[in-house]
Amino acid sequence: xxxxxxxxxxxxxxxxxxxxxxxxxxxxxxxxxxxxxxxxxxxxxxxxxxxxxxxxxxxxxxxxxxxxxxxxxxxxxxxxxxxxxxxxxxxxxxxxxxxxxxxxxxxxxxxxxxxx
Amino acid sequence: xxxxxxxxxxxxxxxxxxxxxxxxxxxxxxxxxxxxxxxxxxxxxxxxxxxxxxxxxxxxxxxxxxxxxxxxxxxxxxxxxxxxxxxxxxxxxxxxxxxxxxxxxxxxxxxx
Numbered sequence: 001x002x003x004x005x006x007x008x009x010x011x012x013x014x015x016x017x018x019x020x021x022x023x024x025x026x027x028x029x030x031x032x033x034x035x036x037x038x039x040x041x042x043x044x045x046x047x048x049x050x051x052x053x054x055x056x057x058x059x060x061x062x063x064x065x066x067x068x069x070x071x072x073x074x075x076x077x078x079x080x081x082x083x084x085x086x087x088x089x090x091x092x093x094x095x096x097x098x099x100x101x102x103x104x105x106x107x108x109x110x111x112x113x114x115x116x
Numbered sequence: 117x118x119x120x121x122x123x124x125x126x127x128x129x130x131x132x133x134x135x136x137x138x139x140x141x142x143x144x145x146x147x148x149x150x151x152x153x154x155x156x157x158x159x160x161x162x163x164x165x166x167x168x169x170x171x172x173x174x175x176x177x178x179x180x181x182x183x184x185x186x187x188x189x190x191x192x193x194x195x196x197x198x199x200x201x202x203x204x205x206x207x208x209x210x211x212x213x214x215x216x217x218x219x220x221x222x223x224x225x226x227x228x
Contacts, residue, residue, distance in 0.1 A: 004159070040125070042206060043160075043218040058215065090159055101210045102148040102167070107159030 003027045004108035006091050012114045019078040021111050023091030031094040032074040033105065034058075034066060036087040043090065049074055050096075081115040088112050118143040120207045122219035130227050135179075135194040137222050139207030142188065143214075149190040150208040150216070151181055160206060166190060177201070202226045 004025045013019055023032065034046040035058075045058030047066040055066060063085060067075045078085055089111045094103035123138040141147055148167055152160040164175025171183045177200075181192045192205060207219040 040220055042220040045215055048215070092159075101213070101215045104150075104162050104165060105160075105216070107152075107161065109157070109159050 002109065004091060004093055004106055006089075006108040006111050008111060009109065010112045012116065013081055014116050015080075015082055017081050017115075019081050019113065021076045021078075021089055021091075021113070023074045023076070023108055025072050025091075025093045025106075025108075027093050027095070027106060028071075029093035029095045029106070030071060031096060031103065032068070033092040033094070034064075034074065034076045035090045035092065036060070036085075037090060037110075038087050046076065046089075078113075078115075081113075083115045086113060086115045118145075118147070118209050118211060118214055118217050120209050120217060120219040122205075122207050122222050124222055125220060126223045126225065128225040128227055129197045131199055132196050135192070135197045135201065135224065137192040137205050137207075137224065139181075139190045139192065139219060140188050141190060141207070141209045143209055143211050145212040145214070147209050147211040149181075149183060150206075150210075151175065151179070151190075151192050152206045152208060152218075154204045154206065154221075156203070163192070163205070197224075197226045199226050199228065 033048045035043040049068045065077045091108040092105040094105045119142045121140045151163040154160045164173045174180045204221045210216045
């Protein structure tokens with residue numbers, strides 16, 4: 001079984017709809033991340049969480065919110081989806097071997113979201 | 117501030133030829149440098165990581181990268197390309213308490 005799972009894997013929705021993307025992990029890691037991937041832009045960090053009580057904005061958090069329900073679960077919500085949020089979304093985890101963000105990250109398989 | 121620049125969004129090599137994917141970085145603190153690989157319809161996985169222990173870093177699947185501080189580079193190489201190496205490769209930098217910054221990615225095509 002995969003260590004980091006994401007649901008759904010594909011989602012098509014309409015402008016203005018609320019969408020939740022879910023991430024679960026069995027790696028026992030405290031740190032979790034949400035990224036979006038766009039062609040030609042690489043990966044950009046949306047939100048990250050270093051433990052259940054710690055939530056931080058990344059570089060592109062506007063229009064998104066997150067919830068860390070447990071160590072193993074980290075959900076990303078789009079309150080009112082818009083077409084430019086069409087992208088591939090990745091969840092990742094890491095186990096802190098040092099301070100900061102220098103740990104190896106383990107990625108889920110991604111969710112392809114299309115907003116019409 | 118930190119950044120990475122990957123030269124060449126698409127690289128094509130013949131099977132058996134040398135693979136060279138270029139990455140230059142900018143960092144105001146001693147950097148940690150990463151190469152991740154993304155196979156089609158999958159998430160990213162770590163190929164190798166530089167943590168200042170050794171300038172030549174060996175990774176999985178025969179890949180290696182050399183940290184050159186004077187050139188601010190961390191290029192990824194493999195002596196002989198295999199068809200299974202076709203994927204997208206991302207260079208990334210972190211350091212201190214700065215968040216990881218990913219490059220735009222380089223798609224590697226291997227021609228039989």
